[in-house]
Amino acid sequence: MMDLLEPAQQAFHLLFAGDPELWQIIFISLRVSVTAMLVITPFAIAAGFFLATVPFPGRRALVILVQGLLASPTVVVGLLLYLLLSRAGPFGDWRLLFTPEAMMIGQGIIAFPVLVAFTLSAVQSADPRTHDTAVSLGAGTTHAALTTLLEVRFGVMAAIFNAFGRVFSEVGCSLMVGGNILGLTRNIPTAIALETSKGEFAQGIALGFVLMLTALGVNYALAFMQGEGGLK
Amino acid sequence: MNGPLLRIEGVRKSYGSRLILDVDCLELHAGESYVVTGDNGVGKSTLLRILAGLESAQVAKYLFEGYSVSLENYPRELRREIIYVHQHPYLFKTSITGNIAYGLKARGVPKLQRETLVKEAMDWAGVANLDHVPPQKLSGGEKQRVALARAKVLNPKLFLLDEPTANLDAEARRQTIELIQRLCLGNNCVLIACHDYELINLPHMRRMALAEGQLVPQVEASQEQAG
Numbered sequence: 001m002m003d004l005l006e007p008a009q010q011a012f013h014l015l016f017a018g019d020p021e022l023w024q025i026i027f028i029s030l031r032v033s034v035t036a037m038l039v040i041t042p043f044a045i046a047a048g049f050f051l052a053t054v055p056f057p058g059r060r061a062l063v064i065l066v067q068g069l070l071a072s073p074t075v076v077v078g079l080l081l082y083l084l085l086s087r088a089g090p091f092g093d094w095r096l097l098f099t100p101e102a103m104m105i106g107q108g109i110i111a112f113p114v115l116v117a118f119t120l121s122a123v124q125s126a127d128p129r130t131h132d133t134a135v136s137l138g139a140g141t142t143h144a145a146l147t148t149l150l151e152v153r154f155g156v157m158a159a160i161f162n163a164f165g166r167v168f169s170e171v172g173c174s175l176m177v178g179g180n181i182l183g184l185t186r187n188i189p190t191a192i193a194l195e196t197s198k199g200e201f202a203q204g205i206a207l208g209f210v211l212m213l214t215a216l217g218v219n220y221a222l223a224f225m226q227g228e229g230g231l232k
Numbered sequence: 233m234n235g236p237l238l239r240i241e242g243v244r245k246s247y248g249s250r251l252i253l254d255v256d257c258l259e260l261h262a263g264e265s266y267v268v269t270g271d272n273g274v275g276k277s278t279l280l281r282i283l284a285g286l287e288s289a290q291v292a293k294y295l296f297e298g299y300s301v302s303l304e305n306y307p308r309e310l311r312r313e314i315i316y317v318h319q320h321p322y323l324f325k326t327s328i329t330g331n332i333a334y335g336l337k338a339r340g341v342p343k344l345q346r347e348t349l350v351k352e353a354m355d356w357a358g359v360a361n362l363d364h365v366p367p368q369k370l371s372g373g374e375k376q377r378v379a380l381a382r383a384k385v386l387n388p389k390l391f392l393l394d395e396p397t398a399n400l401d402a403e404a405r406r407q408t409i410e411l412i413q414r415l416c417l418g419n420n421c422v423l424i425a426c427h428d429y430e431l432i433n434l435p436h437m438r439r440m441a442l443a444e445g446q447l448v449p450q451v452e453a454s455q456e457q458a459g
Contacts, residue, residue, distance in 0.1 A: 127322055129318055129320070129321075129322035130322055130324075132286050132316075132318070132322075133318065133321070133322045133324070134334075135285075135286065135311065136284055136286065136311065136315060136316045137315065137334050137335035137338060137382065137383075137386070138308070138311050138312045138335050138338040138339055138386065139334075139335075139338045140308060140338070147334075150324075150325075151324060151325055
């Protein structure tokens with residue numbers, strides 16, 4: 001059996017000695033995922049709310065599609081985005097391939113169905129009196145919608161937790177459209193994949209540790225903002 | 233203004249093939265209080281919800297202060313004049329103060345004025361001592377009083393109260409009736425859907441019954457007693 005103790009000790013040493021390469025990877029990871037989430041979340045929540053509240057022909061098919069996309073492999077998203085952004089692709093002129101922006105777009109696409117599906121479910125579970133009460137008290141359409149979202153904030157925050165968890169730890173899309181370039185597009189998951197393939201377990205463990213800690217830290221921060229929410 | 237505050241004609245509402253409302257005409261006047269009685273499921277709540285623009289229906293004519301109103305495109309200004317209070321009021325997951333201030337915020341009332349009005353409304357409803365309690369932990373009667381304060385603070389021209397005393401214990405019912413009685417003494421118009429004998433027999437209450445979809449004026453109980 002492989003000895004895990006030594007690489008783990010080295011991992012802690014790397015982390016607490018402030019290894020610049022390691023911290024750069026962590027920074028890139030956070031920057032890409034947080035930016036992708038900040039940009040996509042308002043649109044996705046609005047789309048989820050719309051799907052939950054506005055009847056239109058084909059809504060059911062769209063809901064099934066969104067729920068189906070929850071299981072889409074990130075590597076397939078990466079492949080499609082690669083084809084679109086590569087020189088020969090329709091958006092090749094934008095020269096986004098192998099940039100952090102391409103990774104942000106990819107992560108935004110991966111997060112979108114997660115956010116929509118969870119928001120949809122949260123809004124559908126809202127008490128039907130919420131909207132009527134808001135409207136009857138004089139709230140306009142947007143104000144009433146925001147009130148409903150605020151009432152189901154526990155569910156909406158769960159949407160954000162899930163989406164962030166998925167994009168922060170995904171490796172397939174980031175590797176394909178980011179290219180794993182050190183100092184530019186190498187994030188925690190792609191770095192773990194690379195270091196492990198090279199046999200550099202200490203770096204891999206350190207990064208894995210940071211990945212888990214950061215994911216937990218972000219979730220705790222969001223949970224703090226969430227307040228007591230739906231907890232009884 | 234001498235005309236009615238609200239006049240609605242030819243109200244028809246069906247659920248599937250079942251016609252539940254077929255009201256020829258309903259007229260409400262400012263400063264008056266009305267009660268609609270009728271069996272469960274007869275359409276009292278639906279009628280109130282239609283007036284509040286929360287439910288669609290076929291309506292031949294809907295006039296509010298003489299102005300024509302479309303249910304499909306219910307004017308936002310009218311939502312500010314007509315407040316519907318649900319049978320089981322929903323309180324937002326914020327403080328009681330936040331609940332009562334909600335409509336004032338929606339109207340853009342400045343913070344200082346809002347605070348004064350909210351305090352007055354809380355005193356009026358006797359819920360000032362409950363401000364530290366999360367709304368979800370209030371009893372049914374307390375929720376109803378907060379909901380009445382939340383409506384009263386907006387000073388609408390028409391209050392629509394849906395079964396305000398249903399499922400309340402004796403003390404909560406007494407407190408709620410007392411509040412409604414005070415509400416009815418104001419210059420606003422109050423329309424209540426209920427079965428509550430005490431509410432139905434409040435002085436100066438105009439009574440109607442809803443049966444088989446139609447509204448029928450009732451004999452004034454107080455006159456009967458006086459006679």
